[in-house]
Amino acid sequence: MRELEIDGHRLNIEEEWAWDNEAGAVVWDAALVLAYYLSARPELVRGRRVLELGTGPGAANGLSSIATAVPLRWGDALPPAEQLPGQPLEVVLASDVLYQAEALPLFIRTLCQVFAANPEACLILCIEHRPALPFPAALFAAAGLRGRRLPTAEQHPEWRSDDIHLFCIQLAAAASGGHGQQQAASGSSNDSDR
Numbered sequence: 001m002r003e004l005e006i007d008g009h010r011l012n013i014e015e016e017w018a019w020d021n022e023a024g025a026v027v028w029d030a031a032l033v034l035a036y037y038l039s040a041r042p043e044l045v046r047g048r049r050v051l052e053l054g055t056g057p058g059a060a061n062g063l064s065s066i067a068t069a070v071p072l073r074w075g076d077a078l079p080p081a082e083q084l085p086g087q088p089l090e091v092v093l094a095s096d097v098l099y100q101a102e103a104l105p106l107f108i109r110t111l112c113q114v115f116a117a118n119p120e121a122c123l124i125l126c127i128e129h130r131p132a133l134p135f136p137a138a139l140f141a142a143a144g145l146r147g148r149r150l151p152t153a154e155q156h157p158e159w160r161s162d163d164i165h166l167f168c169i170q171l172a173a174a175a176s177g178g179h180g181q182q183q184a185a186s187g188s189s190n191d192s193d194r
Contacts, residue, residue, distance in 0.1 A: 030096035033164045034126035036156035038093075044124065048090040051114060053107070054097040075106030078113050088118035095126040104136050108143045115145070115171050123169040135165075146172040 038045055053074070070079045078084065092114055098104060114121050125147070127135070140147055150166040 028096045028128070029161065030126045030128050030164050033155060033159050033161065033166065034093065034095040034124065036159035037126070037150075037154075037166055038124075040154075040156060045091055045093070049088065050091045050093060051084075051089045053092055053094040053110065072110070073106075074103060075109045078110070078117075088121070089114050090118060090121055092121065092123040094123065096128055098125075098127050098136065099130060099133060101133060104139055108139055108145070111145065111169070112143055119171050119174050121170070123167075125167045125169055127165055127167070129163040129165065135167075140169060141172075144172050145169050 053072075070083045072079065092111065094107075097107060111123055114123075123145075129135075135147075137147065147167045147169040150168060152160050152162065155166065
């Protein structure tokens with residue numbers, strides 16, 4: 001059992017290390033960095049239509065007031081509007097999901113569907129640096145997406161790390177215009193796009 005206190009809420013999350021595939025069975029550090037970032041910036045998710053594409057078992061999605069859960073396989077069509085009330089989606093959350101190269105095109109295909117429905121949407125992505133699988137900037141760029149790394153200094157003082165990075169990813173046209181969520185999430189970073 002993992003006990004967390006985030007945004008004044010106590011979370012008890014059961015972790016299952018015995019699973020054959022433990023990827024979704026435990027709360028990874030990137031999910032905690034994302035959860036604590038969102039707790040400090042609640043305006044990014046509260047009252048917004050949020051799609052969670054993998055943030056672990058409960059740390060970040062509890063902060064975003066996700067009320068409807070529907071199965072979604074990356075790359076497949078988004079569920080019909082009646083299954084996802086409040087379309088179009090405004091924010092997508094994901095943490096530590098870019099660790100299998102073969103899944104990246106499927107993940108990006110799903111994002112493109114969200115951005116096609118709402119060009120102002122924003123993906124808030126938290127990933128741990130993995131030398132064997134660097135940030136797929138070329139794949140994002142080929143899909144017309146642009147990512148901006150959020151400054152470490154704006155993250156929670158106890159839940160940040162030099163090897164865990166937060167990004168705001170949008171359609172390149174929306175990101176260059178400074179609209180929507182990107183403006184709110186980008187802070188004052190001078191980090192270059194990645």
